[in-house]
Amino acid sequence: MPAADLVANVVVSGILTGLVYGLMALGLSVIFGVVRVVNFAHGEMMTIAMYAATVLFAAFKLDPFLAMLPIAAAFFVFGYALQAGLINPFITRPEHSQFMLLVAVAIILVNGLLMIFGPDARNVNVDYQLESFELGPLLIDKARLFAAMAAVVAAAGLFAFFKYSLTGKAIRACADNYLGAKVVGLNVKHLYALTFGLGAVCVAIAGCAMVLLVDVTPPLGPAYTLLAFVIVIVGGLGSMGGALLGGVLIGVSEALAGLFIAPSAKSMFSFGLLILVLLLRPQGLLGRRS
């Protein structure tokens, strides 16, 4: 039985990493909740953001937190274009067509990354990655704490956007009632594209934060896609708080599973949790029954 302070450290580390996962899942929740399209390329987009951060770091010594701005802007445009150009015509198509469309995009993205960057791992090296704060028996990594803070700030920003801005309300209207929104005169296609762009921004910020914590390789893409779905379903579709909560839960459970069982078994726990949630409480922890 590991010592109490080791468990505490692992839990804290899990919470912080989980907040970054939560931001990534938030992007997916927003996309899935509004546009109702299964973004099978979500993890791949995150991996692209991570690679972009490494490139900017290698070229300009740009700290990933600063790189968030240009990368997020680029991702917004990319997300908007993807939805407007490729996905919008597919909204009325059967579900398996939508899946295959995004699966195809995911395959192209993942293997494009493999072509450009090769299979070796890449990362960034900033000074504060090796430093940590001491809080009693807890040793909190600086990089992990900053990453989690960035995730929380971004999530708060998104939450404020949806709650207080007019466009945010319009997007929520589209999610609640597609036909009603059209009747009222909202440009639903444009709002969908906007939503995808915002989801992409979440992924961009999460990616820049994540690259401080893990090394990036192309196979991370599909792994993160699945993780994002697990979190969104566990936390609850349509609930932004749920995405963050789900992220934290998965982060902590992965960390604890890694400590108590075996590091390679940690995903098994997440999938087991997904199966349980799908069966017992399909709307997720904080979701609304639709």
Added chain:
Amino acid sequence: MSRASISLAILGAVLVALPFIVGNYALSVATLILYFAYTGQAWNVMMGFAGQLSLGHALYVGVGAYAAGALFFHYGIGPWAGLWLAILLCVALGLVIGFLAFRFAISGVYFALLTIAFAEFTRIGFDHLDWTGGPGGMFLRVAQRDTWDLANFRGPPLMYYYAMLFLAAGALALCFFLLRSKAGYYWQAIRENEEAAQALGINSFRWKMLAVAISSAMTAVSGVFFAFYYNNLFPEQIFHISRSIEIILGPVIGGVGTLFGPVLGAAVLTLLSDGITEALGALGWEIPGIKQVFYGVVLLAVVMFLPHGIWPTLARKLRL
């Protein structure tokens, strides 16, 4: 006889005569095409007939393969007996997943994610299962490859080709008769409008479970073939989500729910894949990942411009 029957007869004759026309390499490509045609057809039963999108079908291939493989590896039991264990396990698994999904009203994307979760869970589980070799894999002894040993399913590529041809033709025939049977019409009704079907008195739960059972049983056979053809099994490969996606590529490109779609899709994909590999090799562009990018682009093009797959359009053009 209709144009369709004549074309089918000609195709059948060509396939039976193929080993005498082409060499061993082309024969192995043909075997692979038939393998994907058969497995795609099995998946098609769940998707096209019961309307449930399964993105974790590699689960059944893997369980089937490991069941028969483990029996052979540990006890020397031949594939014909192992086949029954494989089918039993896969049907049980399929029924569990089906029950969980249909009883709890999980459908659409949630069902797809459930199947993915089961496949991934099993993949990681087998990684930690030492009895089946764990992550290092299981290797089946290959005695000899010259004579036909049907009892142990060992022989030259010719034997595997005819075995797969027999399976693929059998699957086609089975689906043909299923579609025209009472089950087929019930499935169509359920697929088009489940509530209306239920209102007519069709027990949609029972018929959906039947489709799931047939689909998983067929895929189990696929797994047994895989085990004894390739003779090595790794959890990371056989249960991986890319295997599941490979299985559905054929039917989606060829035409979901159609009889000939999976066959055509499998042929197009395998030939394309081989052709691209050759072309890239000749051009000297052997960068890892470039083949899959082409794959993805082809898939994207088909999904965008031929949403019902190639077969319906082709069949109309050829007036079959």
